[in-house]
Amino acid sequence: MRFLLMSAVAFAGLSTLAADMTGDADAGKAKATVCGACHGADGNSINSEWPNLAGQHANYTVARLNGYKSGETKDPVMGAQAAGLSKQDIHDLAAYFATLSVKPGEANPEMVDLGAQLYRLGNDETNVASCAACHGPKGRGNPVAMMPAIAGQRFNYTINQLNAFANGTRYGGINNMMHDVAKAMSTEEIEAVASFLEGLH
Ligand code: HEC
Numbered sequence: 483m484r485f486l487l488m489s490a491v492a493f494a495g496l497s498t499l500a501a502d503m504t505g506d507a508d509a510g511k512a513k514a515t516v517c518g519a520c521h522g523a524d525g526n527s528i529n530s531e532w533p534n535l536a537g538q539h540a541n542y543t544v545a546r547l548n549g550y551k552s553g554e555t556k557d558p559v560m561g562a563q564a565a566g567l568s569k570q571d572i573h574d575l576a577a578y579f580a581t582l583s584v585k586p587g588e589a590n591p592e593m594v595d596l597g598a599q600l601y602r603l604g605n606d607e608t609n610v611a612s613c614a615a616c617h618g619p620k621g622r623g624n625p626v627a628m629m630p631a632i633a634g635q636r637f638n639y640t641i642n643q644l645n646a647f648a649n650g651t652r653y654g655g656i657n658n659m660m661h662d663v664a665k666a667m668s669t670e671e672i673e674a675v676a677s678f679l680e681g682l683h
Protein backbone atom coordinates (compact mmCIF):
# COMPACT_ATOMS: atom_id res chain seq x y z
CA MET A 483 0.00 0.00 0.00
CA ARG A 484 2.75 2.36 1.00
CA PHE A 485 4.70 1.41 -2.09
CA LEU A 486 1.67 1.96 -4.30
CA LEU A 487 1.08 5.39 -2.80
CA MET A 488 4.71 6.38 -3.26
CA SER A 489 4.79 5.28 -6.85
CA ALA A 490 1.53 7.13 -7.50
CA VAL A 491 3.13 10.30 -6.10
CA ALA A 492 6.30 9.73 -8.11
CA PHE A 493 4.25 9.12 -11.24
CA ALA A 494 2.15 12.24 -10.68
CA GLY A 495 5.35 14.23 -10.21
CA LEU A 496 6.80 12.85 -13.40
CA SER A 497 3.74 13.51 -15.51
CA THR A 498 3.55 17.12 -14.24
CA LEU A 499 7.16 17.55 -15.24
CA ALA A 500 6.53 16.02 -18.63
CA ALA A 501 3.53 18.30 -19.19
CA ASP A 502 5.66 21.34 -18.34
CA MET A 503 8.40 20.24 -20.69
CA THR A 504 6.38 19.65 -23.85
CA GLY A 505 6.48 23.33 -24.89
CA ASP A 506 9.47 24.48 -26.97
CA ALA A 507 9.76 28.28 -26.86
CA ASP A 508 11.95 28.48 -29.99
CA ALA A 509 9.47 26.44 -32.00
CA GLY A 510 6.71 28.62 -30.51
CA LYS A 511 8.41 31.80 -31.71
CA ALA A 512 8.31 30.57 -35.30
CA LYS A 513 4.62 29.70 -34.93
CA ALA A 514 3.70 33.04 -33.32
CA THR A 515 4.04 35.28 -36.39
CA VAL A 516 0.32 35.10 -37.17
CA CYS A 517 -0.56 35.87 -33.53
CA GLY A 518 1.66 38.96 -33.55
CA ALA A 519 -0.70 40.73 -35.96
CA CYS A 520 -3.08 41.23 -33.03
CA HIS A 521 -1.14 40.39 -29.87
CA GLY A 522 2.00 42.31 -30.90
CA ALA A 523 5.32 40.95 -32.17
CA ASP A 524 6.62 41.07 -28.57
CA GLY A 525 3.35 39.79 -27.03
CA ASN A 526 2.21 43.31 -26.11
CA SER A 527 -0.95 44.14 -28.02
CA ILE A 528 -1.48 47.51 -29.68
CA ASN A 529 -5.28 47.49 -29.34
CA SER A 530 -6.96 47.77 -25.94
CA GLU A 531 -9.54 45.12 -26.91
CA TRP A 532 -6.83 42.50 -27.52
CA PRO A 533 -4.92 41.00 -24.59
CA ASN A 534 -1.19 41.08 -24.00
CA LEU A 535 0.17 37.53 -23.91
CA ALA A 536 3.72 38.44 -22.84
CA GLY A 537 4.79 36.94 -19.54
CA GLN A 538 1.64 34.86 -19.07
CA HIS A 539 2.06 31.49 -17.33
CA ALA A 540 2.28 28.73 -19.94
CA ASN A 541 -0.23 26.41 -18.26
CA TYR A 542 -2.88 29.16 -18.25
CA THR A 543 -2.26 30.00 -21.93
CA VAL A 544 -2.53 26.30 -22.80
CA ALA A 545 -5.85 26.08 -20.96
CA ARG A 546 -7.19 29.18 -22.72
CA LEU A 547 -6.19 27.95 -26.19
CA ASN A 548 -7.76 24.56 -25.48
CA GLY A 549 -10.94 26.34 -24.39
CA TYR A 550 -11.17 28.31 -27.65
CA LYS A 551 -10.36 25.21 -29.71
CA SER A 552 -13.01 23.03 -28.05
CA GLY A 553 -15.57 25.84 -28.19
CA GLU A 554 -15.97 25.84 -24.41
CA THR A 555 -14.93 29.49 -24.60
CA LYS A 556 -16.86 31.07 -27.42
CA ASP A 557 -15.04 33.75 -29.36
CA PRO A 558 -15.32 33.99 -33.16
CA VAL A 559 -11.80 35.40 -33.65
CA MET A 560 -9.90 33.10 -31.29
CA GLY A 561 -12.07 30.11 -32.12
CA ALA A 562 -10.85 30.38 -35.72
CA GLN A 563 -7.25 30.99 -34.64
CA ALA A 564 -7.15 28.00 -32.28
CA ALA A 565 -9.00 25.59 -34.58
CA GLY A 566 -5.90 24.74 -36.61
CA LEU A 567 -3.45 24.45 -33.72
CA SER A 568 -2.16 21.02 -32.69
CA LYS A 569 -1.50 20.09 -29.06
CA GLN A 570 2.21 20.61 -29.72
CA ASP A 571 1.59 24.04 -31.32
CA ILE A 572 -0.41 25.09 -28.26
CA HIS A 573 2.36 24.08 -25.85
CA ASP A 574 5.07 25.69 -27.97
CA LEU A 575 3.18 28.97 -28.33
CA ALA A 576 2.41 29.08 -24.60
CA ALA A 577 6.06 28.40 -23.74
CA TYR A 578 7.16 31.20 -26.07
CA PHE A 579 4.80 33.89 -24.77
CA ALA A 580 5.82 33.01 -21.19
CA THR A 581 9.41 34.07 -22.00
CA LEU A 582 8.40 37.62 -23.09
CA SER A 583 8.00 40.64 -20.80
CA VAL A 584 4.75 42.51 -20.38
CA LYS A 585 4.96 46.28 -20.91
CA PRO A 586 2.45 48.00 -18.62
CA GLY A 587 0.63 51.18 -19.67
CA GLU A 588 -0.52 54.04 -17.45
CA ALA A 589 -3.40 54.02 -14.99
CA ASN A 590 -5.94 56.87 -15.23
CA PRO A 591 -5.11 59.13 -12.23
CA GLU A 592 -8.83 59.72 -11.64
CA MET A 593 -9.56 56.01 -11.15
CA VAL A 594 -6.35 54.63 -9.72
CA ASP A 595 -7.14 55.11 -6.01
CA LEU A 596 -10.44 53.24 -6.15
CA GLY A 597 -8.84 50.58 -8.37
CA ALA A 598 -5.87 50.07 -6.04
CA GLN A 599 -8.09 49.83 -2.96
CA LEU A 600 -10.40 47.33 -4.60
CA TYR A 601 -7.47 45.29 -5.90
CA ARG A 602 -5.84 45.01 -2.48
CA LEU A 603 -8.83 44.85 -0.15
CA GLY A 604 -11.91 44.08 -2.25
CA ASN A 605 -15.20 45.61 -1.10
CA ASP A 606 -16.54 44.25 2.21
CA GLU A 607 -19.93 45.89 1.81
CA THR A 608 -20.71 44.20 -1.48
CA ASN A 609 -18.64 41.01 -0.99
CA VAL A 610 -16.05 41.63 -3.69
CA ALA A 611 -13.03 39.47 -2.77
CA SER A 612 -9.52 40.94 -2.74
CA CYS A 613 -7.95 40.40 -6.15
CA ALA A 614 -4.48 40.33 -4.61
CA ALA A 615 -5.45 37.27 -2.54
CA CYS A 616 -5.47 35.17 -5.70
CA HIS A 617 -3.59 37.19 -8.34
CA GLY A 618 -0.81 38.26 -5.94
CA PRO A 619 0.18 41.73 -4.68
CA LYS A 620 1.86 42.61 -8.01
CA GLY A 621 -0.70 40.89 -10.25
CA ARG A 622 1.78 38.20 -11.33
CA GLY A 623 -0.64 35.35 -10.58
CA ASN A 624 0.45 31.89 -9.52
CA PRO A 625 1.09 29.14 -12.07
CA VAL A 626 0.81 26.30 -9.53
CA ALA A 627 -2.71 27.41 -8.59
CA MET A 628 -3.57 28.36 -12.24
CA MET A 629 -4.05 32.02 -11.31
CA PRO A 630 -3.25 34.12 -14.40
CA ALA A 631 -0.93 37.13 -14.41
CA ILE A 632 -3.07 40.24 -14.91
CA ALA A 633 -0.58 43.10 -14.30
CA GLY A 634 -0.17 45.41 -17.29
CA GLN A 635 -3.19 43.91 -19.08
CA ARG A 636 -5.09 46.08 -21.57
CA PHE A 637 -7.93 48.20 -20.16
CA ASN A 638 -10.79 47.27 -22.53
CA TYR A 639 -9.84 43.58 -22.56
CA THR A 640 -10.01 43.41 -18.76
CA ILE A 641 -13.40 45.15 -18.72
CA ASN A 642 -14.71 42.72 -21.36
CA GLN A 643 -13.51 39.69 -19.40
CA LEU A 644 -14.96 40.88 -16.09
CA ASN A 645 -18.30 41.44 -17.80
CA ALA A 646 -18.09 38.01 -19.45
CA PHE A 647 -17.41 36.35 -16.07
CA ALA A 648 -20.33 38.28 -14.53
CA ASN A 649 -22.85 37.37 -17.24
CA GLY A 650 -21.59 33.79 -17.58
CA THR A 651 -20.34 33.91 -21.19
CA ARG A 652 -16.88 33.00 -19.81
CA TYR A 653 -16.50 30.29 -17.17
CA GLY A 654 -14.69 31.62 -14.10
CA GLY A 655 -12.25 28.79 -13.38
CA ILE A 656 -12.60 26.05 -10.74
CA ASN A 657 -15.91 26.54 -8.89
CA ASN A 658 -16.59 29.45 -11.26
CA MET A 659 -14.72 31.67 -8.82
CA MET A 660 -14.37 34.71 -11.08
CA HIS A 661 -18.14 34.75 -11.62
CA ASP A 662 -18.78 35.50 -7.95
CA VAL A 663 -16.06 38.16 -7.90
CA ALA A 664 -17.16 39.93 -11.09
CA LYS A 665 -20.91 39.84 -10.55
CA ALA A 666 -20.49 41.66 -7.20
CA MET A 667 -18.63 44.55 -8.86
CA SER A 668 -20.18 47.84 -10.00
CA THR A 669 -19.41 49.26 -13.46
CA GLU A 670 -17.34 51.96 -11.79
CA GLU A 671 -15.32 49.35 -9.86
CA ILE A 672 -14.73 47.28 -13.00
CA GLU A 673 -13.37 50.31 -14.86
CA ALA A 674 -11.26 51.46 -11.90
CA VAL A 675 -9.63 48.07 -11.34
CA ALA A 676 -9.03 47.64 -15.11
CA SER A 677 -7.26 50.99 -15.18
CA PHE A 678 -5.21 50.16 -12.08
CA LEU A 679 -4.18 46.82 -13.66
CA GLU A 680 -3.11 48.46 -16.92
CA GLY A 681 -0.58 50.50 -14.97
CA LEU A 682 0.44 47.82 -12.47
CA HIS A 683 4.06 46.64 -12.61
C1 HEC B 1 -7.31 38.81 -35.42
C2 HEC B 1 -6.73 39.09 -34.13
C3 HEC B 1 -6.14 37.92 -33.35
C4 HEC B 1 -5.21 36.99 -33.80
C5 HEC B 1 -4.55 36.87 -35.16
C6 HEC B 1 -4.92 36.15 -32.65
N1 HEC B 1 -5.66 36.56 -31.57
FE1 HEC B 1 -5.61 35.74 -29.70
N2 HEC B 1 -7.06 37.02 -29.08
C7 HEC B 1 -7.68 37.96 -29.88
C8 HEC B 1 -8.80 38.53 -29.16
C9 HEC B 1 -9.75 39.59 -29.67
C10 HEC B 1 -8.83 37.90 -27.88
C11 HEC B 1 -9.85 38.11 -26.75
C12 HEC B 1 -10.94 37.06 -26.94
C13 HEC B 1 -11.87 36.92 -25.76
O1 HEC B 1 -12.49 37.92 -25.37
O2 HEC B 1 -11.97 35.80 -25.22
C14 HEC B 1 -7.71 36.97 -27.87
C15 HEC B 1 -7.38 36.16 -26.78
C16 HEC B 1 -6.31 35.29 -26.74
C17 HEC B 1 -5.88 34.55 -25.58
C18 HEC B 1 -6.47 34.65 -24.17
C19 HEC B 1 -5.59 35.60 -23.37
C20 HEC B 1 -5.90 35.68 -21.90
O3 HEC B 1 -5.30 36.54 -21.24
O4 HEC B 1 -6.69 34.90 -21.39
C21 HEC B 1 -4.83 33.78 -25.96
C22 HEC B 1 -4.02 32.83 -25.09
C23 HEC B 1 -4.58 34.05 -27.36
N3 HEC B 1 -5.51 34.98 -27.81
C24 HEC B 1 -3.57 33.45 -28.11
C25 HEC B 1 -3.40 33.63 -29.48
C26 HEC B 1 -2.45 32.88 -30.27
C27 HEC B 1 -1.49 31.85 -29.73
C28 HEC B 1 -2.58 33.33 -31.56
C29 HEC B 1 -1.85 32.85 -32.80
C30 HEC B 1 -1.97 31.43 -33.12
C31 HEC B 1 -3.62 34.35 -31.57
N4 HEC B 1 -4.08 34.50 -30.29
C32 HEC B 1 -4.04 35.06 -32.68
C33 HEC B 1 -7.29 38.32 -31.15
C34 HEC B 1 -6.41 37.62 -31.95
Ligand code: HEC
Pocket residue numbers: 533600601610611612613614615616617628629630631632640643644653654655656659660663675
Ligand atom coordinates in the same frame (compact mmCIF):
# COMPACT_ATOMS: atom_id res chain seq x y z
C1 HEC C 1 -10.57 33.20 -5.51
C2 HEC C 1 -9.49 33.58 -6.41
C3 HEC C 1 -9.66 34.81 -7.27
C4 HEC C 1 -10.00 36.09 -6.86
C5 HEC C 1 -10.35 36.58 -5.46
C6 HEC C 1 -9.92 36.91 -8.05
N1 HEC C 1 -9.56 36.16 -9.14
FE1 HEC C 1 -9.43 36.81 -11.06
N2 HEC C 1 -9.10 34.91 -11.72
C7 HEC C 1 -9.00 33.80 -10.90
C8 HEC C 1 -8.83 32.62 -11.74
C9 HEC C 1 -8.67 31.19 -11.26
C10 HEC C 1 -8.85 33.06 -13.08
C11 HEC C 1 -8.73 32.19 -14.35
C12 HEC C 1 -10.10 31.76 -14.79
C13 HEC C 1 -10.01 30.83 -15.98
O1 HEC C 1 -9.72 29.65 -15.77
O2 HEC C 1 -10.19 31.29 -17.12
C14 HEC C 1 -9.00 34.51 -13.03
C15 HEC C 1 -9.06 35.32 -14.15
C16 HEC C 1 -9.14 36.70 -14.11
C17 HEC C 1 -9.09 37.57 -15.27
C18 HEC C 1 -8.93 37.13 -16.72
C19 HEC C 1 -7.48 37.18 -17.09
C20 HEC C 1 -7.24 37.01 -18.56
O3 HEC C 1 -6.08 37.12 -18.97
O4 HEC C 1 -8.17 36.76 -19.33
C21 HEC C 1 -9.19 38.85 -14.81
C22 HEC C 1 -9.17 40.12 -15.65
C23 HEC C 1 -9.30 38.80 -13.38
N3 HEC C 1 -9.28 37.47 -12.98
C24 HEC C 1 -9.43 39.90 -12.57
C25 HEC C 1 -9.68 39.85 -11.19
C26 HEC C 1 -9.99 41.01 -10.39
C27 HEC C 1 -10.03 42.44 -10.91
C28 HEC C 1 -10.23 40.56 -9.12
C29 HEC C 1 -10.64 41.36 -7.90
C30 HEC C 1 -11.78 42.24 -8.02
C31 HEC C 1 -10.04 39.10 -9.14
N4 HEC C 1 -9.72 38.71 -10.42
C32 HEC C 1 -10.18 38.28 -8.05
C33 HEC C 1 -9.05 33.79 -9.51
C34 HEC C 1 -9.40 34.87 -8.72
